[in-house]
Amino acid sequence: MKKHSARVAPLSACNSPVLTLTKVEGDEHPRESLAPAEAQAPAATEGGRRMTRCCIKLSAVQVRKICWGVAVMLCVCSTWAGSTQLAKFTFKRFDAPFTLTWFATNWNILFFPLYYVGHLYKSTEKQTPKQKYRECCRFFGEDGLTVKIFFMKVAPFGILWTLTNYLYLIALRKINTTDVSTLFCCNKAFVFLLSWIVLRDRFMGVRIVAAILAIAGIVMMTYADGFHSHSVIGIALVVASASMSALYKVLFKLILGSAKFGEAALFLSLLGGVNFVFISFVPVILYFTKLEYFGPFDAIPWGNLCGVSILLLTFNILVNFGIAITYPTLISLGIMLSVPANAVADHYTSKISFNSVRVIAVLIISLGFLLLLLPEEWDEWIIKLMTRLKVRKKEDLPEGSAEAGQGLNWTRRARSSMSNFAH
Template identity: 35%
Template sequence: MNVTYQAPFFTTWFVTNWTMLFFPLYYLTRLSNRRCESIFDILSESIRDFRDKGFTAVRFMTRCSLFCILWVGTNYMYIMSLRILPATDVMALFATNVSFVYLLSWVILHEQFVGIRIMAVIICDTGVALLAYMDGITGSPTLGGVVLATSAAAASAVYKVLFRKVVGDATYGQVALFFSLIGMLNAAFLWPLCLGLFLLGTETLHWETLPWPALLAASCLSLVANLLGNFSVALTYDLFITLGLITAVPVSAALDVVLYDASFEGMKLAGMILIAVGFFLVMFPDNWPDYITRLLRNIILLSHSQAF
């Protein structure tokens, strides 16, 4: 009997387990720089940093549990949307999380109001609406896929903003410990959901037919992506890391065209373009009018100097 693999929650659970490797990998990095430190010294240093910020053991584990649920929920909705929409569509929709991050940062973190970013949010929402109705209103699962992908983007934004609100400026050791605990909590407490969904027949999961190569590859790539997203700030600017969200869309589109003969036209193409425009507008600096004023002033001075 040919049994297909249909287990999005198990996939999410399996991939999330790999975040337990964050702290061991961080320890190996520290060990290569300072050979005299033990893993207990580095662990106690990270715990002390949390204690200095007022975290008790109960409060810390409660926060970790909350972020674990947010993390798993985000990835589950992302994977579910991939069952309905092409990867390029999902990645474009997920890139809208920068607009959600700005809105939540404005409301929760009281960051500066920037009018052009509000315009960017509206443009992103318009792009999402075009993608939602690109296949019509009735008889198409596209709307459900768009809702799932956009919800994943919103949940990702909630995670990022709440992390800044609750933890603040975290050290690399704190981030590594936090992610490892998320992986441990996921492995320890969410496996009954995998079993329950299998027993209820909601997910099709058979040991003999598990796509181990795909699961292992997805887990490794997810771990690498999260490591780069959280630790590469030490090597480059945070702006460049964020730009990776939108630059991955044309790469994915090229692969979809080559591998699956996908086409990008009409409302789909317009929606992706609007999301990209909104993405770049959100990334504008707070004092962008000053940069434009300086640029215009330099252009005028240059033209005057050339005239004389």
């Protein structure tokens, strides 16, 4: 995904740590266009003024991008934490996690229509829905979206999507939302490990340390409840959900590569279609076998179901397409902030003992998550920073040594004059 511009990997609805490896068009060119200006700046004062204006312009763009990032970060945090809390509350009246998963996933069909509305609003060259659909279908190959490609490259991801959401929602029935959201942050560590093994991504020692911290946090979280059966099962379900989400991302990059925003919207809509066409029979079977019996349809809390679905849809829109207006790191930070948000909500809504072991486990997993957000060139940046600091020290030292030398020469002259005077 590194060589594609304006490309994004569609993520799971329960995709906590964001794997947004996108490059928006225009990000690669400013540095190249600024290089000649930087070379000519010392030549004339006009060049220096132009460079100053350019730097001011870039700073304004970065500030605006950060401001948008803060807004997106808060929205990501609120939608993710809100969907988790609302799903937990919904199970008190509607104890059917698979039906809730199926209902919420059906809303993915709205991705491509919403993208097309944005295209009509923003683009100068308007295209019909059919033209836009054909353009986005090129993502699947020269022949477009065929039946064979549909069942080989779309349907398997629909299954992984459903498993990720279903395991996550089942875990909410076993353990509290704080533990679920914290443990799911290990998703990013699993993505790194799978990418390193399967995709042969660059080895980074700091990310290995982060993966170890994530595993240690999982063990400590299990120990915090004394290895009770319900907590162990809940933790295992969350870890399995995080593993399914990581497998989804790595397989997407391995099989499909990367997708533009329109292609990603079409792919996510197709996942919703797969869910509606091929998985609708499962909730029916569960209802009549009373494995997920939720009473008459009038007693179904439709408001809660629609609320969870809207929050997850908004969350996915921000996660998958927020890179167009801000940095992916800020999106990831928004997801991590959902952990303290859920902790505050659990503190006021349920009786949970935040003992020292649980707090340490949360901090360890959060630290591992932050380490995984470090860019690949972080060590080079530190080396450059240390080199610049050393250069500045060397530049400051000659001035001090020159002054010391002048003082030494003055004392020597004074001594020689005194000696001449004595003679």
